Amino acid sequence: MISFRYQDKGTVIHKLNPFCKLAWISGVLVLALLFDNPLYLLALFVSTLPLVWAARVWKEWASIMKLSFYLCLLVIVINALVSNQGSHVLYQFPFHIPIWGTPKITLEAILCGIGNAVRLTAIISAFAILTLTLHPDNLMLAMIKMRLPYKSVLVTSLATRFVPTLIDDIGTITDVQRSRGLELDKGGLPQKIRGRMTIMIPLLSNSLDRAFQVAEAMESRAFGNGAKRTFYNRIGMSTVDIAILAFFFLLLAMGISMSLLGQGEYSYYPTLGGMNIGPLEGLMLSILALLLLMMLPLAYLKRRIDLD
Amino acid sequence: MIRMDSLTFCYSGASVPALENINLEIEDGEFVLVTGPSGGGKSTLCRCLNGLIPHFHGGRITGRVEVGGLDVLRHPTKELATKVGMVFQDPENQLVAMDVEREIAFGLENLAFPRDVIAKRIEESLDTLGIASLRYRPVHELSGGEKQKVAIASVLALHPDIVVLDEPTSELDPKGAEDVLSIVERLNDELGITVILIEHRLDRVIHLVDRIIVIHEGRAIADGGARAILDNGEIADIGVGIPPIIRLVQKLKQKGVSLDNIPLTVKEGRVMLERVFREGLRRTQPQDERVKGKPIIEIENLWHVYPQGLTALKNVNLRICEGEFVAIMGRNASGKSTLVKHINGLLKPTKGKVRVAGIDTREATIAQMAQRVGYVFQNPNDHLFADTVQEEIAFTLKNLGYRGREIASRVDEMLERFNLKEYSRQYPRSLSGGERQRVALASVLVAQPDVLILDEPTRGMEYRLKSELMRFLEEYRDRGNTVILVTHDVETVAEHADRVILLGEGRVVVDGGKRDVLSQALLFSPQVNRLVQAFEKYGVPGDILTADEALDLLI
Incomplete structure (x- = not known):
């Protein structure tokens, strides 16, 4: 791909x-x-x-x-x-x-x-x-320099970070359901939509679990520790x-x-x-x-x- | 110094407390192993140490937790970050930045360290973990083991006094797990960091730890040195996976052999059991293997090239028979998953032929193959989408064109067989890990396939659930079906498989009976085999693989 x-x-x-x-x-x-x-x-x-x-x-x-x-x-x-x-x-x-x-x-x-x-x-x-x-992180730094709120910028950056993970997830779940006999291209539109749901539901629920775990990990590394955050990388x-x-x-x-x-x-x-x-x-x-x-x-x- | 005084915690909405009256003291520099069956409260306990409980996960908490002189109930997680570092189970879900360097900087930036300090700490952490070469690599390209090392580095950069690791190896392959555990050992030994490790594969760590705490149903039911804890028979009864050598010694003791201790390593075992094997040998033949049926899977000259150009399989030839229990082993990316995906038609051969029960997979749809071949993926959560367990199981049959009464009767049979009757109207994702695994298995087996493929089903699974799963598989195989297990788990293979196929770089490196493949292999041998290899001079057969087989020779 x-x-x-x-x-x-x-x-x-x-x-x-x-x-x-x-x-x-x-x-x-x-x-x-x-x-x-x-x-x-x-x-x-x-x-x-x-x-x-x-x-x-x-x-x-x-x-x-x-x-x-x-x-x-x-x-x-x-x-x-x-x-x-x-x-x-x-x-x-x-x-x-x-x-x-x-x-x-x-x-x-x-x-x-x-x-x-x-x-x-x-x-x-x-x-x-x-x-x-x-680089998404550089975009983030630039946006913060332009005084956009850090948290919104971080969310954008996190979303980019997890795109490959999400793509892998979709691949696996599609394989799972196809192995259970699901035929994605068969039937009329309602049936196709129902077929897609069997992929979307596990994907969304897994992502929700993932979001919780990411939040825990960030919290454990002092995320949200007041406003005075420093930035290691700088845009000169x-x-x-x-x-x-x-x-x-x-x-x-x-x-x-x-x-x-x-x-x-x-x-x-x-x-x-x-x-x-x-x-x-x-x-x-x-x-x-x-x-x-x-x-x-x-x-x-x-x-x-x-x-x- | 960690102190817990009559700690009780109940998650909001739960009626039963997750932790009940925990009293603990952990000294600076200790290496503590926390173990116990899943759902027993191990993770909950660890989350009390850095304040994720009660500050992140709400609930009712009573008692007191003190870490390094700070009261956890009064200090939020972010203030404890420089005292307690947390490493989680899934390496994927704890890394937030795009590359390794920025990942390590993340915590330091949050704590507003000046740039020169951050630069120094990044350098230190990279060197301590030996991952300087990964510095600018994108996080998503790393292997699981590398990701977990980055997670440890990013925690270590905050200079914590205590590092808590919640099943850090359960998502990793054996090599990655080994690397991570040896790093954990160094953190404790050389840097003097207090380490609290949750782990259920005890054989790798028991000789390193100062102390084991067993958590079961929210209580600390045992706490002490490794030998004292493991010699206690009740621990095995609640489902803690006792290493095979210790099981062997315990069974010998029960039979009246006088042994005054238990071995923590293979080496100790050799010394301890030398006399027993020299004098007590009764038989020198392990039981025979079973007879095979007629071939059901035939793979001829199979090549597979992915669209990106990676050649994943190179001229694979295999014939697998009815009633065989085959383990497919090999390093990550050696082609294991690619191979088994050809058996149910998820992948089609680039060159060569795959026939299952006489059907060429190129001429059948995946749905048609699903009647013959069931495929259970590693994570049961990827299977589950329906509103009730019953619908979840019925879904497969509906896809395959079954209707009405046939569906109902088959689903009922599955609910019965997998002890899921009482959950049939429940939401499958709200069930416990073991129950979800059973639903996933039932949803595949309901199609009554002749072949069942499982891709790393035991990864990260505790001992009790593993044995339960294996019981189902044995039962399924005894009906004349074929089981194909993709796994890294040598002990499970030693106990349950007949045949082992070892892949390397897309080729079949070894294919043979488990005794031939697993005995006297350098890295692949199960623990008991590594033990008896030293006793071949006394006539002990070198292809003994499990504790029960060894016991059979002696008594």
């Missing part, structure tokens, strides 16, 4: 400061939500690809993206079915729903769905890179890190000002908008794309400087 979890592959991306990665991902997230133009969103997605290559996580990334593909398909289908807007009607349903009207499928609705799917893909790609290259901020951080804020500022200038807007309804990009917008878009791609040279630069 391909692991969806963090593995230290020692690449420049893995070694990048957690705060820089968090700044980068917030940049991608904000831009993905600001812009509607599918070209912009596509550019955003493409800008994440070199990082996948540099972090050497192709396989893991690809299997996450495969899941996101199905999600996108769902978004497109639902949007096409539900959205009643758009002037190019491809198909009109032969029935009428009170209040809503006659459902129809329009070209605009399909394309709007595709545009949103691209947005989603860009965001998922960025988060996939983050989870595959950021070097000058380069601060520079990289500043750089991403620049990127964000650029994106926001473009959005304020009305760039990157796009409307699907009632008919598809044009895609003409003026000279100024073209220039700013190129700069933005360039800034997005700067993550990689910056990461290499950081390693060079760290080695010196």
Whole structure:
């Protein structure tokens, strides 16, 4: 099985400061939500690809993206079915729903769905890179530095810690019930659901027992001993890190000002908008794309400087 | 210094106290073994030492517990963390960080130690346990034994005066268990830490401990030196597993042989019994083995490669007959589970053939195989999901397409056979460990399979439950069925199996009668065999495996 979890592959991306990665991902997230133009969103997605290559996580990334593909398909289908807007009607349903009207499928609705799917893909790609290259404990440290409450952060980290255990558990319990003649793929939906329950119930009860034992062990090692906890691992901020951080804020500022200038807007309804990009917008878009791609040279630069 | 004065504790909601009027004193530097049947209150007692009781598990408590001058009732667990370190049974469930170094730092961070102190303590703990090489390894990739060492290191980093270990080896294979116990011994011997160890495999530890406390039904029914405690016959009656050599000596004494002591190690046994074996030998032949039926499992040139590329089985050829009791042994990851999962079709051969009762497993579904082959997994909790014991047992039959009256009558028969009648309407997960094991077994045997596979069923199991399980298996085998037991437990194999298959790196290394395989093996020999090997010069057969067989030669 391909692991969806963090593995230290020692690449420049893995070694990048957690705060820089968090700044980068917030940049991608904000831009993905600001812009509607599918070209912009596509550019955003493409800008994440070199990082996948540099972090050497192709396989893991690809299997996450495969899941996101199905999600996108769902978004497109639902949007096409539900959205009643758009002037190019491809198909009109032969029935009428009170209040809503006659459902129809329009070209605009399909394309709007595709545009949103691209947005989603860009965001998922960025988060996939983050989870595959950021040590969960470092994420925890970063979040605590950002003044999130320690206990909530710890719960998140514990959840990550027990993912492999849970996967093993599911495997064993499935084997147990199949050995007792359970056929998971047989029968209608109700029977399938009942079959899954014979796995879910032992899994949940075992996990509950486990949770109690983990709590006991933590208590025994002085967990919850007042607020003044120390942290052995630290996230050092070097000058380069601060520079990289500043750089991403620049990127964000650029994106926001473009959005304020009305760039990157796009409307699907009632008919598809044009895609003409003026000279100024073209220039700013190129700069933005360039800034997005700067993550990689910056990461290499950081390693060079760290080695010196 | 630990002192308990008339300690009584009752879990909230329980009507019977878990501990009743316990009075104990444990001096600094003592090595104390706490033992007794499961459900008797051993774990409860230990949890009183660091305040998990009453601060974590609520209940009614009376009396007094004092640890290192602190009153446990007034000081919560976190304040006692630097006095008492606790190591639990399941290594998986006490590690909270992603890698070893952070795991060891966890307690120190909670206690707000400065970073330089934490760095020093991490270094010390890693070295004391000899696990410096694991430092940056992710916790989930470690073996059970390694995880347990990390757990001990993380407790040791807090510099406790007392370390309490609650069955630390019961989830481990023999090698891991050995490693952990020798570390525990060093903690006591070299570092002078007071050690309180709960353990039911006594043969490994009795020669190391200063004192044994037996807890039964909430009371400390015996407390004293190892020899005094073990020589007391009542201890065996309540279900404490007496090591085979001591059983042999006790039985000899009952027969009137004059022996003034009991041996704690094999070496002591050799010295003590030399005269008995030299002069008292009557017979020189152990009983014969039983005759086999016709082959039921045929495995030809079996190879298995997992999708990740690991070759787990390499050209395995086996033929197992009706009525055989086969033990499959071998190191962890030697291919034991992979092999037996082929017999009920959970895994299909990558190459080669597996036939059970003439059916090729590649041509049958797992459900079809379930009529022929029953499979009991290690943890009964993984089996149990239904609301009542009755439904749990009936589930297997429903899957196999049985209906109505047939189900009812078969379920009734199982409830009867496994003494589960009175629990038939109870929630299976609320039963005790032994009862749950019986429900799991009944839920598999209700399909009336010809072959029963058990994957490490005795791991972490106390003596009494083990013998009960073995009784059921013997009975099942006597009906002409086949039992396949995957296990590390040499003594159980010596007593109950006919044949031993030893796997190594996915190949069958040895396959033969238990006498050939288990006698005179360096690590695999049962205790009594290691004893009699020294007496071969007097004509004692070298393939004697159990106390009863040895006794049979002498009397």
